[in-house]
Every structure is written in C-alpha cells, then in structure tokens.
Amino acid sequence: MNFGSYACIITVIGPVGVGKSTQMRLMRNYLRSKKIRVSSTFIKSSHALTYIIEKPLMLFGVYEAAPSEEGIIRIYLRRDVFARLLPLWCLLDALSIATKFFFSVYIPFKLGFTVLIEEGLTMTLLTYGVIFPHLLKANPRVPPLLLNLLSWIRKQNHVNVVLDATDDELVRRRKSRSYRQNELMEYVTMQKKWIERLDSRDTIFIDTNGESIIRTHKKVLMELEKLRTG
Numbered sequence: 001m002n003f004g005s006y007a008c009i010i011t012v013i014g015p016v017g018v019g020k021s022t023q024m025r026l027m028r029n030y031l032r033s034k035k036i037r038v039s040s041t042f043i044k045s046s047h048a049l050t051y052i053i054e055k056p057l058m059l060f061g062v063y064e065a066a067p068s069e070e071g072i073i074r075i076y077l078r079r080d081v082f083a084r085l086l087p088l089w090c091l092l093d094a095l096s097i098a099t100k101f102f103f104s105v106y107i108p109f110k111l112g113f114t115v116l117i118e119e120g121l122t123m124t125l126l127t128y129g130v131i132f133p134h135l136l137k138a139n140p141r142v143p144p145l146l147l148n149l150l151s152w153i154r155k156q157n158h159v160n161v162v163l164d165a166t167d168d169e170l171v172r173r174r175k176s177r178s179y180r181q182n183e184l185m186e187y188v189t190m191q192k193k194w195i196e197r198l199d200s201r202d203t204i205f206i207d208t209n210g211e212s213i214i215r216t217h218k219k220v221l222m223e224l225e226k227l228r229t230g
Contacts, residue, residue: 014163041104045127094143
C-alpha cells in the first residue's frame with residue numbers, strides 16, 4: 001500500500017456504532033488538506049437496492065413494522081416474503097452495487113483519486129455468507145459479479161482499516177439505529193467474526209476503546225503512514 005503518492009483505495013470497516021462515518025469524514029478532510037484528490041462512498045448489500053424497490057414493496061404490503069426504543073416505528077421486509085424473493089433480490093443487489101462501484105470507485109480511482117469506501121464488498125459478503133442463512137435458513141449463491149469486483153479491488157493499491165471496540169463500548173456510544181433492539185448485538189457479533197477472517201497483510205486494526213474521536217483519527221493516520229513508509 002503506497003498511501004499518498006498516487007491513487008489508492010481505503011476501505012473502512014467495523015461493527016455498528018464504532019465510528020466509521022466519523023473517521024471517514026476526518027480522513028477525507030485530512031487528505032484534502034494535503035492537496036490529495038479524494039472521493040468517498042458507502043457500499044453494502046441492499047442499501048442501494050432498498051432505495052429502488054422499498055416503496056413498491058410497501059405498496060404491496062410485504063413489510064412488517066417493529067417499534068424502536070425511542071417510540072418510532074421501523075419498517076422491515078417480512079422474512080417469508082423476502083425468502084421467496086431472494087434469487088431476484090441477489091441479482092438486483094449485484095447490479096445495483098456494481099453500478100455504484102463503477103461510478104464511485106472504479107472511475108475515480110482510474111482518474112487518480114484516493115477512494116474512501118465505508119463498509120465495502122467484504123462486508124457485503126457478510127450478508128450473503130452469514131446474514132441470509134441466519135435469518136432465512138437459505139444459502140444464496142454469491143453473485144459472481146461481486147466476487148470479481150472484490151478480486152479487482154484486492155489487486156489495487158488497497159488497504160482495509162478496521163475499527164473495533166468492545167460490546168459494552170459500542171452500546172455506550174451508539175445512537176438509536178435501524179435494528180430491532182434484541183438483534184443489534186447479535187448482528188455486531190456476526191460482524192466481528194466476519195472481520196476476523198480478513199487478510200492481515202492488507203488490513204490495519206485500530207482499537208478505539210477509551211479513545212476520543214481525534215485520538216482514533218491520529219491512530220488511523222499513524223498506521224497509514226507506517227504503510228506508506230514501510
């Protein structure tokens with residue numbers, strides 16, 4: 001990883017509530033202050049797709065409501081319906097992610113930008129490999145298109161920045177999010193186990209426990225600098 005001298009890709013990964021979006025913003029501002037051209041994006045399974053088909057599905061009544069702790073009703077796709085739609089969902093999911101990847105990662109990278117990605121394709125595979133089987137008792141085939149994109153990104157000037165914290169710390173920090181409360185920590189546990197499978201050769205692990213936002217930011221920059229000069 002040759003950070004700062006020419007185009008590179010930095011993927012920021014971590015469990016829910018660890019501070020990925022905040023560190024992405026700080027990193028983007030820092031790089032721009034160094035006159036480095038930066039592009040940033042968010043890539044994760046279903047997020048791009050949800051915006052496309054959520055309203056039609058709601059019209060057909062295939063969503064269920066779940067109250068959150070602050071009294072706001074959250075809406076979720078019924079699992080039995082989702083299981084029947086899974087093959088179509090996987091196809092559309094792959095196409096929507098690939099389209100977003102092309103415009104927000106591939107093109108900026110080829111134009112010489114440093115690209116910051118929150119979540120990324122590795123965490124997309126978490127959905128296919130763990131979340132779907134766990135929720136639906138089904139093991140969908142990972143779309144080859146997504147595997148090809150992941151293979152491409154690994155061959156580039158790329159590094160994963162993994163932010164982590166203990167479960168207690170995450171609960172203390174996090175604001176209300178769009179998860180059923182009794183499932184949030186279960187989801188975080190699955191995330192952490194998946195993250196443990198990352199190749200340590202292109203991954204930086206940052207322990208954020210007890211650290212301020214600024215201190216964590218400095219740790220991230222210090223580790224990236226080690227890669228640049230190493």
